[in-house]
Amino acid sequence: MSENKLVKDDHTLLVKTSTDDGVNQKAGKNLKNIALISTLGGLLFGVDTGVINGAIGYMATPQELNLSSSNEGLVTSGITLGAAFGAVWAGRLSDRIGRRRLLKYLSVLFFLCTLACAVAPNATLMIIFRALLGLAVGGASVIVPTYLSEISTPDIRGRLVTQNELMIVSGQLLAFIVNAILGNWFGHVSHIWRYMIGFGMIPAILLFFGMLIVPESPRWLVMANKLDDALEALKRIRPKEKDCKDEISQIQDTLNQESEIKQATFKDLTTPWIRRLVFIGIGLGVMQQFIGINIMMYYGTTILTQSGFAHNAALIANIGNGVVSVIATFIGMSIMNRVNRRSMLMSGIIGTTVSLLLIVLISAFLSDSPQLPIFVVLCTMMFLGFFQGFISPLVWLLLSEIFPQNLRGLGMGVSTFFLWFANFLVGYFFPILLNNVGMTRTFLVFVGFNILSFVFAYKCAPETRGKSLELIQMEFKYGETSGVQPEDK
Known part of the structure; x- marks a missing residue:
């Protein structure tokens, strides 16, 4: 039963609502x-990796930073090299x-x-600051999903964690x-690329002030x-x-169980099934990039x-790529639990291969x-639809x-590092290839x-849909023909 308490303070009437059974009626809204x-961290990830798409054309000109194709690749991909290391240390630091x-x-x-990137006077400093920015990007890529998973309840955890992918x-x-x-x-304005990059400071400010009011992870x-603080955080x-x-x-019981489990180290890679599992994780990350x-x-x-x-027309047309990515991510999130993982992957x-092959044929003939520009933009949209909807979330x-x-x-750390490093290689070599051998x-x-x-996915990607984590581990350890069947889980 609700009880309304009226409190008068400086001629202002405030209504405080409580309940006899301790029900917080705003809990769901607070969680959202x-x-x-917290997913402003994912938004920053997206802004800082996406902004270079339009800015690089301006900053590469002789009147600005006069970038060679190699420096263009380093400016673009330096952020992902920093992210590889940021992702590794973020977990332990948190x-x-x-x-x-x-x-x-x-x-x-x-x-x-x-800010440093926006005012960088030369290519060398721009590359350095982009790499340092990558530390933040990599850290956010690990910590935001971790934070979301630890504040959510089991029934909404999948939706809440994948919300970060949507924000990216x-x-x-x-x-x-x-x-x-x-x-x-404002394309006629000198140094317009500096304003493009500087835009990323706005969500950074919002994230800072947002972190002042959200609770720490109860886990x-x-x-x-800090059990009293954990209780107060959960009450919100x-x-x-x-x-x-x-x-x-429950958290205490889980932590006690985890403390009794010996964590794998690099020495354990001598065990065949562990080595195979880590190899598959690395392969999935490199394949994605x-x-x-x-x-x-x-x-x-x-x-x-x-x-x-x-x-200027390319800048506008590129918005279509962004729209397709968002829509495809929505679709991928909605179907990933209804379709077998391997089939979807x-x-x-197949969709991305056909899209790129069409670009090859169109640009050649x-x-x-x-x-030609219309056909190319349609093919890039097709590519992004298949990738963001079928591959990336999977x-x-x-x-x-x-x-x-x-x-x-060990597995996530190594796999994530190789994923970001592969991202760096793609970003670095693409403009060099484009400049030397053509589109x-x-x-x-x-x-x-x-x-x-495709060959790797066909031969190595496991089917995990409908299987418990324990069954997946047993299949890797003893083989799928070991007698452990899905109905035994």
């Missing part, structure tokens, strides 16, 4: 707001100081490095829109033996106080300009056609499913990578 604030505090520090790093592509779309507005309305607070996002106390007990997603995300404007668009790779889902608890730290042969190279990715 906290998730929205265990030491807390998820919330680390996200607050990362927001400061986002702001300072974005939304950040990239936002960057494309800002690039198009600044490029078309981390229990890890730090759980409807009933009794549920909060029960959840703290070599398929070519970031040639679209980083160089979409360059590709469209090469195909015949005027630069291989269908996506319609090079003089006025329709790779991250598989990585989260295939590693058993004692192998998760047709460059895309033909990525058609080859897609074919190899």
Whole structure:
């Protein structure tokens, strides 16, 4: 039964609502707001990786930073090299100081490095600051999903964690829109690329102030033996106080069980099934990047300009790529639990392969056609639809499913590092290839990578849908014909 308490203060009538049974009626809304604030880290990830798409064309000119194709690749991909290392240290650092505090520090790093990039006077400093910005990007890529999973309840955990993926592509779309507005309305302004990059400071400020009001992860607070603080944090996002106390007990039990499990180290790679599992994790991460997603995300404007668009028109057309990415992510999130993982993954790779092959054929045989730019932009949209809807969310889902608890730290750390490093290689070499062999042969190279990715997925990608984590581990350890069947789980 509700009880309304009227409190009069300086002629202002405030109504405080409580309930006899300790029900927090705003818990669901609080959880959504906290998730929205924390996923600003994902939005920053998207903005800072997507903004270079439009800015690189301006900063590469002789009047600006006068970038060679090699420096252009380093400016673009330096952020992913930094992200590879940021992803490695972020997890351990957040265990030491807390998820919330680390996200607050990362927001400061986002702001300072974005500002430094916006005012960088030469290519060398731009490359250095982009790499330092990558530390924040990599850290956010690990900590935001971790924080979301630890504040959510089991029934909404999948939806809440994948919300971060949606915020990443939304950040990239936002960057494309800002690039198009600044490029078309203020393209005559000197150093316009500095304003494009500087836009990333706005979500960094929002993340900083947001982290001042959200609670720390209850799981981390229990890890730090701050049980009263953990209870207060849970009271803000759980409807009933009794549920909060029960959840703290469950967290304590889980932590006690985890402390008894010996975590895998590099020495364990001598065990065949562990080595195979880590190899599959690395392969999935490298495959995801070599398929070519970031040639679209980083160089979409360059590709469209090469195909015949005027630069300002390419900035506008690139917004279509961002819109398709967001819609495809929505679709992928809605169907991933209804379709077998392997079928969905291989269908996506077939789609991206066909998309790139069409670009090769169109650029080779319609090079003089006025329709070439339209056909190319349609093919890039097709590529992004298949990748964002079928491949990207599935790779991250598989990585989260295939590693058993004692192998998760080693497996995810190594796989994520190689994923980001492959991202760096693609971003670095693409402009060099484009400059030396042209668009047709460059895309033909990525058609080859897609074919190899399909072979890898067909031979190595496991089917995990409908299987418990324990069954997945047993199948890797003893083989799928070991007598352990799905119905035994």
